[in-house]
Amino acid sequence: MIKYILILTLLLPVLITKGQSFELNGIIEGKDSGVIFLYYKSTERYQLDSAKIKNGHFHFQGEIAGPVVASLNKFRPEKLKSIHDRNEFYIDPTKMDITVEADKFEHFTLKGAATDKDRVSLIKSQQSERDSINLLSAAIEATTDKNLKLTYIQATNRLNHIIREKDSVFIVHHPDSYVAADLLQKSISFHTISFTSYDSLYQRMPLAIQQSEVGKKIKVTVDKEKAVSPGMIAPAFPSIDTLTGKRAILLDFWASWCIPCRQLAPQLHQLYEQYKDKVEFISISLDKNKADWIKATQEDNISWVNILEDNLQQLSRRYFVSTIPTYVLIGADKKIIGNYAPLTWQELKTALANLN
Template identity: 35%
Template sequence: MNNISSSRAPYFSQRNVIRGLMTLALLFVFWGIQAQSNTQFFLRGEIKGLDSGKVYLYYRDDQNRGKLDSSVVKDGRFFLKGAIAEPCMAFITLKSLAEGPDIGSLNSGEIYLEPTLMYLSAAVNKFNEIILKGSATDKDRMRLRKLRAPITAIIAPVQERMSAIALLYKKDKKDSAVVLKKELKHEIDSLSSRLTSLYKEKDAVDSLFMIRHLHSYFTANILLRKVQAGTIGFTYASALLHSFPEKLKRSFVGTELSRKLTKVKLIPLGGETSNFVAINTTGDTISLRKYRGRKYVLLDFWASWCVPCRRLTPDLKAIYQQYRDHLEIIGISFDARQTDLRKAMVQDSIEWPQIMQNDQHVRIDPVDKLISDRFFVDGFPFLLLIDKEGKLVKKFGSGVDAVPAYQITSEISKLIH
């Protein structure tokens, strides 16, 4: 018996050592993952209806720089990983911007990443119904989506009808004007009024959500969008920002909010806009001042590669046809090459004048600088509506979202009528 025990003692001792080493190794792996998890995210996903292809993810990395990642989709599944500094908004799509603008795409959607392991579920042509598990911030996004659902269901068919009317402008200009004035004018005004009322209800839902979720990075992003789009008052937005926890105030989106609100104060509604003189793509000289006393002006800051900008173009064409006797649209392009701008103008049949943001012939008063700097533009689509006295009436957009055309139509209609 003693012999057996003594012969087994080394065996058990060796096994214990091996177990100890394995446990220690696992602990090191765990500690490594924990250390990485401060910045690393891991995204596993499944896309129903897509056996093979590619998926693209646009997000802000751990250095707060724009980042594009992609993954091959095999048997409907994909995997992506990266580093982020904090919970952040991201866009996932089946088409890279390098392939051209995916206008009206149903295969791109918004999610909120966190430095953790997440699981995404989506279906082809239904990226607006994406489900992301593992991200508390994205859970807030889905909560608000559920709260908005009853109003969104009413808004959708109204917007579809507005879009259907806009298609009539693809006909001959003269015929379109007749159709609009004689048959559709009343319906457009009615739909615009209805949408305004519905969006006020939606804003009320958003407002209550933000008040109840002041700790959320998602709330900060929603507030930033509303400030960019000019759909929330300065005082109320400032009060919400002041109520955020300190960590959220110091975050990237928190500091962006503070910066945007400062810019809102620098160009207040009702303030006089700076004049600029530029050469457009046809070689003609454009001066903002020459429209004073004659026409309202809509400045459209955009780029040919900007997907939301291109999505807005058909609506701007409809607005231009309807109000061109009273309104001039001036496109200010951020394209690096005029050939890209001209190509987009031909593709989208754009008629209003266009100038290049970085053109050496552009002059602006009271000092020479880029037009976007003078008007504090740092995102697009971004539009400024200016009255006949040269005063700023309304700001629209500045961000990743397409601007609701009914908002522009409603403001212009109020000015003219």
């Protein structure tokens, strides 16, 4: 008996990592033969499978750890040229059927994948905003009027804000959805919702999602970022420790090669001029090349404290900066007020305005 228990114990990790099987039977309208590709995350790695098209039909099967995002491609990924050559959806460990148009892969019908219904529901709730953004994008490209272009950009930003709000509502109301879990992970990475909601949202997820790959990523990030969440004492470094006479500190994590960082430089200058008497601005560059850092500093006319991060300080790691630009506002008591990104720029402005 002991021998059999030992064998089962040794096999357990294998059984756990094996995953569950899926089947995807497909019909491609307008194409009788050829090859079609499916890109997805298997139990061990990202997988690119191919299937022959016979009389307009094709078939895929494989193993996945749970619901995952998949992409059906007309060509191999490196040869894709148009948005009409691919689509994206969730596959479940079950049997599914998909029908797709040969010339417009984004037009497809998927049956049997319960998880993908959540994705479809979310997209439908945001369709009017997305359609308007597409029209505005075309208008921005077409006009040469700078004022009109700025008006279109501002309108686009407002629509993107509405989409983010709908994402947040979806996350709150669908704690048992893998789609919501993926959205939460992206929100954490890009700082599009406040940190105070991360842990509570994670705790509402069922155990299956918490133990999934995306659930584990969320848990790691939540545990790490608790150290730099609002209300916590900011990780110390010399430039902070030696500051006196300032009521708050704004850390700006950036780099010369970061396009959004450089684009926001003029607006950061405006904030500096507005709050320099009561806020100490510190820019921390993640550049590896000192010459690039100096050149960008001169081009952007950075007149406040500017630090080139080195391997000894690793300030971005201490503040768990995953994307740039990232802005960290610290109060006079050295406690963190908030973490901000381009998508939450308005929240940063509000926080600065609310400083005592």
